[in-house]
Amino acid sequence: MADGLKMVTIGGGSSYTPELVEGLIQRYDTLPVRELWLVDVPEGEEKLTIVGNLAKRMVKKAGLPIKIHLTLNRREALTGADFVTTQFRVGQLAAREKDESIPLKYGVIGQETNGPGGLFKGLRTIPVILDICRDMVELCPDAWLINFTNPAGMVTEAVLRYSSIQKTVGLCNVPIGMKMNIAEMLNVDPERVRLDLAGLNHMVFGLNVYLDGEAITDTVLRLMGEKGDQFSMKNIAGLGWEPEFLQALGAIPCPYHRYYYKTREMLEEELEKYRSSGTTRAQVVHRLEQELFEVYQEESLDVKPKQLEERGGAYYSEAACRLIDSIYNDRRDIQTVNVRNNGAISGIPADSAVEVDCVITRDGPKPVTVGELPVAVFGLVQQIKSFERTAAKAAVTGDYSTALLAMTINPLVDSDETAKKILDDMLKAHRDHLPPFADTQKKTMA
Amino acid sequence: MADGLKMVTIGGGSSYTPELVEGLIQRYDTLPVRELWLVDVPEGEEKLTIVGNLAKRMVKKAGLPIKIHLTLNRREALTGADFVTTQFRVGQLAAREKDESIPLKYGVIGQETNGPGGLFKGLRTIPVILDICRDMVELCPDAWLINFTNPAGMVTEAVLRYSSIQKTVGLCNVPIGMKMNIAEMLNVDPERVRLDLAGLNHMVFGLNVYLDGEAITDTVLRLMGEKGDQFSMKNIAGLGWEPEFLQALGAIPCPYHRYYYKTREMLEEELEKYRSSGTTRAQVVHRLEQELFEVYQEESLDVKPKQLEERGGAYYSEAACRLIDSIYNDRRDIQTVNVRNNGAISGIPADSAVEVDCVITRDGPKPVTVGELPVAVFGLVQQIKSFERTAAKAAVTGDYSTALLAMTINPLVDSDETAKKILDDMLKAHRDHLPPFADTQKKTMA
Amino acid sequence: MADGLKMVTIGGGSSYTPELVEGLIQRYDTLPVRELWLVDVPEGEEKLTIVGNLAKRMVKKAGLPIKIHLTLNRREALTGADFVTTQFRVGQLAAREKDESIPLKYGVIGQETNGPGGLFKGLRTIPVILDICRDMVELCPDAWLINFTNPAGMVTEAVLRYSSIQKTVGLCNVPIGMKMNIAEMLNVDPERVRLDLAGLNHMVFGLNVYLDGEAITDTVLRLMGEKGDQFSMKNIAGLGWEPEFLQALGAIPCPYHRYYYKTREMLEEELEKYRSSGTTRAQVVHRLEQELFEVYQEESLDVKPKQLEERGGAYYSEAACRLIDSIYNDRRDIQTVNVRNNGAISGIPADSAVEVDCVITRDGPKPVTVGELPVAVFGLVQQIKSFERTAAKAAVTGDYSTALLAMTINPLVDSDETAKKILDDMLKAHRDHLPPFADTQKKTMA
Amino acid sequence: MADGLKMVTIGGGSSYTPELVEGLIQRYDTLPVRELWLVDVPEGEEKLTIVGNLAKRMVKKAGLPIKIHLTLNRREALTGADFVTTQFRVGQLAAREKDESIPLKYGVIGQETNGPGGLFKGLRTIPVILDICRDMVELCPDAWLINFTNPAGMVTEAVLRYSSIQKTVGLCNVPIGMKMNIAEMLNVDPERVRLDLAGLNHMVFGLNVYLDGEAITDTVLRLMGEKGDQFSMKNIAGLGWEPEFLQALGAIPCPYHRYYYKTREMLEEELEKYRSSGTTRAQVVHRLEQELFEVYQEESLDVKPKQLEERGGAYYSEAACRLIDSIYNDRRDIQTVNVRNNGAISGIPADSAVEVDCVITRDGPKPVTVGELPVAVFGLVQQIKSFERTAAKAAVTGDYSTALLAMTINPLVDSDETAKKILDDMLKAHRDHLPPFADTQKKTMA
């Protein structure tokens, strides 16, 4: 790190990159990134060029000595890196479209992170992440791996269990989003709100909420019961909650919890939308992205365009910059990230990934101790953890039976027979992006 | 215990009682029960008289000095008892009929032990059991409480957490039944089979199977995949399993697991049966019981009649006698029962109930250490444990919201809205047997 | 807390009080303490008056509306309190003198906190603290109890296990002192040093040290091996460490660790000092205190006098003010305090007290997760925890055998026979301050 | 195992071997060992021949087809083995003499199993055991490794942590000896006594005692307080206990606990004996062994001679035969052995070795769940576990500092300086049997 930091972003052609560049520019005084390497695959070269050129214009306008490198050569980029961020998408949005629509055919929600769709996103992503880890061990063994790619919990679990890279953090914008939502619901400045969070990625609960230091958890739960449909994210239908359910739960569910506590209504909603418009969330996102890239291409643009904020993933890159800054500067502030549990949440294995409030130090995030999760919440968290671990194992082994097991135990999938149908269909649909399952597929398709 | 044991059976008018009496007669040499008190409630007096008279004829025929007492006075019976068994059914079979049929109206399996039906069975049963515990603390503080009443896991959890009676064991015939099924499937003498079991009541897994000491778990799983429909219980549709699912699971599911791993097919099956015949399992059992009581009334009968074995609950009383005998004689043999976990299964609280192989000593059952359950299994087990704990809390507090929470987190219930509908309907249907919910019901029905 | 805070200091006549008052004055802007009640027992009335008058002069000089109350009526003081601090000493310094000297007669170090002396300090202190807790439940149930009285670890353990007051924190100046020592050894500004601490009170280890964010633990251990005699506290002989021992330990021992890892040399040192001068640390402290009180009496003094800092307990009251300020203002900074473990350190019961880095919130200190302590350190920590728990039980029950057990398992005591001799001698010497042992003592002395 | 078992005994020239052979003969009907390979090192060839010939005469007399092989070729012996027992002693009794006497020079008890002597016995033994494990992985990967060599707890810990052989059990005769002692003290048939045991090797506690199923723990503790000097082993001075200490402890200490709870008296006793006779226990054992071997040489002897029982290690080989028989026959009886904890004792890592009652199955010993050890006991157990783990690490790494750390944290060693002196002296004395420390020793002696 002698004179400035080297940062590498894999999936650099992503539409999120301008936010990341903006964050680096804003923090330059305390976080002296001198080289930013944007890496992508040949299929993404065009987008990489567009985004990379915008990044260069942004840096130039800021008048900072940050060198932007665009490359398809991942190993060259990784050599000597200090921080590696990953935000790639194997199979692009076309794959997500299948993740979401195929399960629907069998009456099951696709859910592209912790559902059947997420299983397949994990099966495609984990081998690539582990390949990056092997490169890192060789080329930048002291670097931090900061992953945004979903399913971020499953990916972090896989890195912790199947790689020797242990300096890894998984990032999500749900924690920030929940805080913003609460502030909005209360109509107060978000700075006045503190939210204690614990659970798993996309399965995180707000255990306590404070406004100016006063506990207001019950108030927030009551308000959510009244206006639940306002408390969600761009990509998740904001169906309302049963007030008494929230009251007894005693913890703030995250937007994704609707898939598990309102499965029937969410399924109806998705089926309805799919039937009426033939559209999944993936297709909506695809359209948004195309529009963004058109904006990015304008030569006159040299700042992050406003339209980016309207995209679902707001705060993602902001979260990454804040995290890297706190690690580099040993800030010891508190951020909610995915890391090794290490005993923070009782009953979850020490070496599993959890999403939890952490003190961010030079030595990485250290979880604030949670102890026992609320009783009613604990079971579902464990079930998703079982799913994540089984899915990670399937991704690493390429074993058909293990993949079927993961699919069957997913709480959105209602039987082993349904699981098998969805699995077989998806294995076929994604065959080009699942090399570890190549043998399986030959058999399945024979 | 000076000269012989005093045993008390609450719900003594149950059709299972003759099996219990037979067991005591067969073991008289080593288990000298001199007094057996059969206790029941006024509504059950007629059955108590019929069963009690049969019991007296059985003892007389055996020529043993076992005194049979029939009484409606529970406190008199409990005074100075050594062993108390409970096998009562609050609301009789009519209540079970509602437990099973009301959820079906909303497209949800009733499942009278770990499902929505089981929640209501628990809400009715737990206050009574805790009342018995209060009597025991006063009248027979050193006695063992051995519970057969379902949901046996939830009831044991409630006794351990909400009573000072800690000498308690929950009993089930599923463990013995699984072993018998395996022996039958292999066509071998059950004595040659050993099965290591761990989990929760009606949520127990066979972790290893041995034939003459040789591990044959994989073989059994393969056979179950081939002929899964033979491996079930009288009261559970024996739908077959996906072979690859079983292989990856790596553990023998119990018959009740079909409700969780084959929810879709089980629901279809139950709905089909209900629609076509308007019949639930409760009604089938009701008919069987009536037939049994007609047999019991025959004055010439002085042994346990053969028809009893055809009833679903085979081995229940046998299990109780074996357990009591091993406690009394400090036998240190291994039986599968529901007890305080105490660390046996990693990740489940020490003070929660689990169903696990135990060494049966004079000091009670001591679990054989299990360590970590298989990854894929652990999540579902934890989810049912969360359900059991939340249900037990609802039973004790009579709190509507807590009951709604329990209903919502049950894995068979697919949303908070559905949960609320089923809950409200069942609270109304069972109102005579739910005194702790009296206030709630007034409001609900207003 | 509506208009300003009410704070109560039990043992208000302590020589530390001026530091506390200074801290409140300095923080008045953010920590609006309007009433400070200094409470003491009749034997301490004179000192209370001297210190209290100084406190009033200090507040007056600062021109702040903090009202100082001096009282012997603890219950009046506690009514409606927001924060209660305890810094009393049952039996005064004369008792400490016995704690230190009696064990020496039998060839055993007294060690007035975690040694045999500490056992007796605990036996005298814990009943009084639990009495205060009972008052608090009645008079100020929402107040925080912040305890400085040693043995602070054992006292916190006792409050957590034997009282319903759970909003309690134990305080020590060792953590700050260790950081200061390291900064001094490195000759750098303490602000540049961060030290991760975990263990028990007076049994805490520095797990990592950072200078400007860079890990320098090994360097510090090397330096300590070279100049160990400089790294101690006023009241503990600074005997040097074996360099290779420190290197393999891999964690920074606290000054008190010399009693356990250098027992032989510390005993020789104490015996030598005692024989040559007939003096224990208690007597030195006594002399220092007399000098302080002479200074405090000077009417012209209206600030904290410099001499106070030369006393062993530097930073104690500073630590209390920092803690209260961070709780009140929900600062979420990190301080090292004694609290419920809650899973932070693996293998220590969740409901035991540990001394560990905590995020200080409005809801109290929340431990930063430690996970497993270094292997070699873990055993000693557990042994002291066993000692603390057994000692607390003895204090609560007044049971002679339990006190003997606590004495015997203390690592400084080398046999059950020696333990019995010391115990009997000390029970006699302290009989006036051990009401729970009144019966025992009658027997012992008969 | 097709036609009979192959058993290998490493250290076959041990004086215990005839007991082992007797055990195999007595159990031949159910435990068909057809080949017994006695393996030893060249220095032990003479003893191997003497013992081996006796073994052959014993088998011949019994008229059984057990083939006895005598060999110095360990790898030939291990090929295809079913059970491997280890009972070797690196450096013979001469080494033990040093283990016991060198620490005494520095005023420290040697204690050849869990004390400083035990550290060195571990440093000599563990590399050899791990070498055997490497051979086993290659030559008999499915065999069970049953170790008698002390320190059996540390050796089991080392095998579990540093080898891929997980089918391993450590054996000790203390558990059987404690039961026998209690029976003798009560003057009853040992068959009537049951003793629940848990802890570590030579650090095991009797948690409950039953006579004919009735709990009599308190009675036994009272009797031990009265006649403590009768309750020990041949090799441990039977110093009496303080009655109130035992009462509060609430658990039966094992004979070795005198070293930790009566350190002062045991040290005086050992020093006294050493000064007066210049004799350690090693020398006594050496003389006993010479006498035994003279007896073994008599051609007319063809049974286990009576004199062997008078040796300290009675029941050792009996324990091995019982264990092997129960594994082979899947007997599911209960024996107390050293195995992976797996959660049986709370607070001890799952992958550490503990000595605990186990159900012995074909799949190996499965611990009966203990839960929390008594509070006062837990700390010492953890301290010895820390010592064992640190010692095992030193043995594997040959690291001087780690060995010093192990020595310093041993509860019998009272300072880092004393530890260093003992360590340096012993490293020199044992240099021929400590190849991993060769480099260290060069430096130390330079």
Ligand SMILES: [Mn+2]
């Ligand atoms: Mn996310």
Ligand SMILES: [Mn+2]
């Ligand atoms: Mn059952």
Ligand SMILES: [Mn+2]
């Ligand atoms: Mn302190």
Ligand SMILES: [Mn+2]
């Ligand atoms: Mn032994």
